[in-house]
Amino acid sequence: MTITAHPTQHSPELRAAARHIGRRRFLTLTGAAAALAFAVDLPAAGTASAATLDARRISADPFTLGVASGDPLPDSVLLWSRLAPAPFQPDGGMPALRVAVQWELAHDEGFTSVARRGTALAYPEFNHSVRVEVTGLDSGRVYYYRFRTGTWISGTGRTRTAPAPTAAPSALTLAAVSCQAYADGYFTPYRHLARDDVDIVLHLGDYLYEYAVNSVGGYRNYTDRTLPALFNRETLTLEDYRLRYALFKSDPDLRAAHAQHPFVVTWDDHETENNYAGDTPENSVPPEEFLLRRAAAYRAYWENQPLRLPQRPTGPDMRLYRRLHWGRLAQFDILDTRQYRSNQAYGDGSQIPGPEIDDPARTMTGAAQERWLLDGWRDSTALWNVVPQQVTFSQRKFDLTEPSRLSMDAWDGYRASRRRVLDGARAAGVDNLMVLTGDVHVGYAFDIKENFDDPASATLGTEIVATSVASGRDGVDRPATYDTYMKANPHLRFFNGRRGYVTVALGQQRARADFRTVPYVTRPGAPVSTAASFVTEVGAQGLTPA
Structure with missing residues (x-):
């Protein structure tokens, strides 16, 4: 399958057709919409690949992109891999045939005590990705898994199930990561995270970047390899997005982290396009045409992430918001x-805002997701209510003068929406609220205030912002804006500009956040250290240095 037409190169006929595809009429990638979007029909799995490949014909290792698991439930785990003996080719080096893949889930790393085994099919329509929802498992325990096809066996992955719904575990340790621009540096933080003892990893967005990557890998500056020219363009088509995931997953440190820990993923903008909002693109592309691109991006995201079947996209729509529990300790x-x-409002950058940011008709989440969130809080019996999401939730002024500039892309640009969420948390009696955030390529720790302009107002929760894995290149410990931001935002407790990740240990009495950073990513092998640690107590929200 070769796909070369980019939206900027589309014929007038294709542009006209795209404008006539309404958002709700664009129901599936299995018919005419797919033909318009990708110049190829993409049927449902199995309808175009009735023949099955004899896996003994696969002559090179097909598990080049590793293994992964995700969204742990008390009795179930989701296992993922993808067959790609030639990952930098559009078809991954696989024929357009389905392939039988055996899988095993065991109690031990040596697979002497196998808990479950079976066979799954890898379909060419889904780029030979494999996902297995294993059910009937014991709650709250570690498992090991692997895949096999033909003579090839994947690396071993390690995963775990969540505790039983009625369990009250004493602790949960999570890691939060975000923003991994391949061209900005090596994914060294993942190497350290793979060695950490954490229960789950929360990826808060920008797993992928749509920008071109040149032949030397940007700031990786390869001298021992040359990347194909097909990466040196912005991602626009399904083929582009699939190939970009292959490039990112070729990083050994990312693969190591996936193999060692179950991931819970959500996206931000760069998995599709910078700063898009709903069906509105960054630039002046018609919304109907942008939805074709969004459909390609969403499909490739689902194919390449450890997500369950309810998250499978339908055209340009994908239900990614969802709820998980860790016993009665955390929701x-x-x-x-x-x-x-x-x-x-007022553009997507840093602006002095006007009244539009307080318009109650404007929303960050959409009405349905907002109701789902508030209803979930009302029904929650968890000690900790944790909200993994993308953009800075707390107020963040950029100036000491008033009015100050705010980020129109973050919750500051949607203040009425944020007010409804905070009012909903208070009405639901959420005492221990923690928001986890990515996006901004720095580490922040915020107290979430009832009134951000009144430091004496009640603290309703805490926000922990994970810095980037690589985006922004090496960074610095103390950014040039440090003094301004700390003075302009009294609820800001920590600000650091290095790369890394954050771990959060949730307990019955308190939570502790450790900001883990590396001194550089533009060359491999950086050590990791803890830049700062903070705690917040159960029933007494507010961050204090540990």
């Missing part, structure tokens, strides 16, 4: 703040 409400939001 995770994973948000999608891209797909349903109103367009940014």
